[in-house]
Amino acid sequence: MYPEDITDCQKIYLSANVHQEKFQRQYRLLDGNCEYGWILDNAAPRFTEDGKFIGYVGYCVDITKIKYDNSHLKTAYASLELVQKKPV
Secondary structure, eight states, rough: OHHHHHHHEEEEHHHHHHHHHHEEEEEEEEEESSSSEEEEEEEEEOOOOTOOEEEEEEEEEEHHHHHHHHHHHHHHHHHHHHHHHSOO
16 A cells, blocks of 8 residues: 555544445555556445444445546646636
């Protein structure tokens, strides 16, 4: 995990566990090529029929491309705004 993401992830996971509530979090993980990618982590608590908390069920999705594309779109949009503000 990316070092700057660890503390925030721990807080979210601990709080969700204490309150037995769902959570969603985005963070960076090191991939097999030693590069950081973005993960979307979703989980919901599961309970027995009598209401006993037994853990979480969830999934993680690689959202690296989405993050990359959004970053490029923001840059392109900012450039477009600069061009539109130039006097004619």
